[in-house]
Amino acid sequence: xxxxxxxxxxxxxxxWRRPRFRGVLAGATVTAEDVxxxxxxxxxxxxxxxxxxxxxARFTGDSCAICAASADVLLETVQGKSVADAVAVTTEDLxxxxxxDIRPTRMKCVTLPLSALKAALHAS
Amino acid sequence: xxxxxxxxxxxxxxxxxxxxxxLVYLDSAASSQKPRQVIEAMTRYYETSHSNVHRxxxxxxxxxxxxxxxxxxxxxxxxxxxxxxxxVFTRGTTDGLNLLAEAIGRTLRPGDEVLITEMEHHSNIxxxxxxxxxxxxxxxxxxVVGEGFLDVEAFSRLLTARTRVxxxxxxxxxLGTINPVRQIVARARDxxxxxxxxxxxxxxxLPLDVSQLGCDFYVCSPHKMLGPTGIGILYGRRAALDALExxxxxxxxxxxxxxxxxxxxxxxxxxxxxxxPVAEAIGLAAAIEYLEKLGMHQVSExxxxxxxxxxxxxxxxxxxTVYGPRDPExxxxxxxxxxxxxxxxxxxxxxxxxxxxxxxxxxxxxPLMRHLGTVGTVRASFSVxxxxxxxxxLARAVSGLKSML
Numbered sequence: 001x002x003x004x005x006x007x008x009x010x011x012x013x014x015x016w017r018r019p020r021f022r023g024v025l026a027g028a029t030v031t032a033e034d035v036x037x038x039x040x041x042x043x044x045x046x047x048x049x050x051x052x053x054x055x056x057a058r059f060t061g062d063s064c065a066i067c068a069a070s071a072d073v074l075l076e077t078v079q080g081k082s083v084a085d086a087v088a089v090t091t092e093d094l095x096x097x098x099x100x101d102i103r104p105t106r107m108k109c110v111t112l113p114l115s116a117l118k119a120a121l122h123a124s
Numbered sequence: 125x126x127x128x129x130x131x132x133x134x135x136x137x138x139x140x141x142x143x144x145x146x147l148v149y150l151d152s153a154a155s156s157q158k159p160r161q162v163i164e165a166m167t168r169y170y171e172t173s174h175s176n177v178h179r180x181x182x183x184x185x186x187x188x189x190x191x192x193x194x195x196x197x198x199x200x201x202x203x204x205x206x207x208x209x210x211x212v213f214t215r216g217t218t219d220g221l222n223l224l225a226e227a228i229g230r231t232l233r234p235g236d237e238v239l240i241t242e243m244e245h246h247s248n249i250x251x252x253x254x255x256x257x258x259x260x261x262x263x264x265x266x267x268v269v270g271e272g273f274l275d276v277e278a279f280s281r282l283l284t285a286r287t288r289v290x291x292x293x294x295x296x297x298x299l300g301t302i303n304p305v306r307q308i309v310a311r312a313r314d315x316x317x318x319x320x321x322x323x324x325x326x327x328x329x330l331p332l333d334v335s336q337l338g339c340d341f342y343v344c345s346p347h348k349m350l351g352p353t354g355i356g357i358l359y360g361r362r363a364a365l366d367a368l369e370x371x372x373x374x375x376x377x378x379x380x381x382x383x384x385x386x387x388x389x390x391x392x393x394x395x396x397x398x399x400x401p402v403a404e405a406i407g408l409a410a411a412i413e414y415l416e417k418l419g420m421h422q423v424s425e426x427x428x429x430x431x432x433x434x435x436x437x438x439x440x441x442x443x444x445t446v447y448g449p450r451d452p453e454x455x456x457x458x459x460x461x462x463x464x465x466x467x468x469x470x471x472x473x474x475x476x477x478x479x480x481x482x483x484x485x486x487x488x489x490x491p492l493m494r495h496l497g498t499v500g501t502v503r504a505s506f507s508v509x510x511x512x513x514x515x516x517x518l519a520r521a522v523s524g525l526k527s528m529l
Contacts, residue, residue: 008529
């Protein structure tokens with residue numbers, strides 16, 4: 001039997017099963033939501049900004065494992081950083097952390113949380 | 125001999141391996157595979173007879189026209205239409221529904237109503253949204269109840285003298301529900317509404333007789349019926365088709381043209397502007413011959429047995445939720461399901477790793493997904509070449525899915 005390795009790296013599986021940044025954020029100063037038109041997946045970000053710093057971040061939403069894992073590692077990367085550093089995160093950064101070989105058809109699952117974050121921070 | 129044993133040698137693609145495993149193709153409701161007979165008919169046409177149709181005064185043009193128009197006769201016979209003039213070739217079911225919504229749409233007046241259902245594919249929703257928009261007309265939908273049936277009481281309440289069009293799927297592309305289209309068509313006629321049946325998921329699987337059904341319009345997609353992509357079938361009852369003003373213009377759909385006006389061509393060419401999909405029509409004719417040789421009753425029976433197997437096997441797996449009617453006698457050749465808390469796209473990707481091709485997502489039926497309370501489902505669907513052991517392989521793979529993520 002084939003394993004889920006490849007697209008579903010151990011990082012993705014671990015973050016899907018035990019997310020560290022999934023949840024509601026009390027006292028959020030900025031929220032953002034984006035939808036993947038391909039699958040109808042929805043990701044909601046809640047951020048608490050303190051001056052130029054992104055003090056705290058959480059996500060909720062219905063999504064696949066890749067999208068949820070991407071959101072989880074993204075928020076881990078940007079929490080406690082400056083807004084300037086947060087918007088500088090790239091898709092390549094996320095792929096490196098996820099250790100996954102993502103096919104073009106699933107790339108939007110990786111980028112959805114990132115585009116939502118950038119839209120939220122640019123709007124704030 | 126089972127139908128799959130009989131047909132599989134005709135489908136070259138089924139010899140493929142995917143991710144090191146023999147391909148199990150369970151996505152025929154999205155698009156069926158093509159038998160050698162269809163592929164060869166199209167190749168033969170391109171190699172020997174290709175040219176444009178209808179006004180080419182040379183041998184190739186005559187051959188191409190004869191083959192193209194003969195495809196129309198095939199479709200007439202297959203659907204049980206009263207005459208060949210009732211068969212219009214479009215680009216697909218979506219295109220046929222858009223053509224109807226455009227043409228009927230321009231006759232809608234403020235207060236007129238179009239009645240669809242909650243289980244429609246987006247292609248039987250959006251064109252009607254566009255048709256009612258800016259005209260003061262109203263789009264209404266019959267809700268889905270129980271295991272996935274149309275709410276008959278709501279239908280009776282929503283169908284009124286204001287209803288101009290009733291547009292309904294013959295078979296749901298997610299639930300598999302076979303809707304009572306004969307009764308729906310009769311009730312639509314009683315209030316003077318046009319009936320439009322989306323037969324995309326029915327025509328590949330059920331014996332059809334549109335004359336007996338009595339609908340005004342019936343649309344379906346050859347690429348789901350073992351035929352090629354790029355061509356669609358629009359049946360229109362002669363009087364209904366004749367009453368429609370064409371909404372699309374171009375060559376072939378006219379008799380005489382002046383700068384400021386034109387006289388329309390006869391049926392069915394009035395609705396076929398531009399160069400039609402000739403090779404595709406020829407492929408379609410070969411697909412129809414193939415299905416007719418198998419017999420649509422046999423096709424239906426074969427797929428019903430597979431649907432029954434799939435329902436039994438999937439329902440027996442803990443944590444699997446199956447959607448739609450549980451009785452295969454009233455269901456098309458699709459089974460939609462979800463596995464525990466796995467996202468359908470994850471489930472599909474994991475199944476693909478084992479060589480199993482299924483559809484996953486909202487299936488272009490977001491209002492229905494909202495009703496079901498899910499972002500999407502996995503969907504396995506069957507055709508003439510689907511084997512019982514492929515359904516068994518799906519069930520084995522599904523039962524192992526939860527531990528893979």
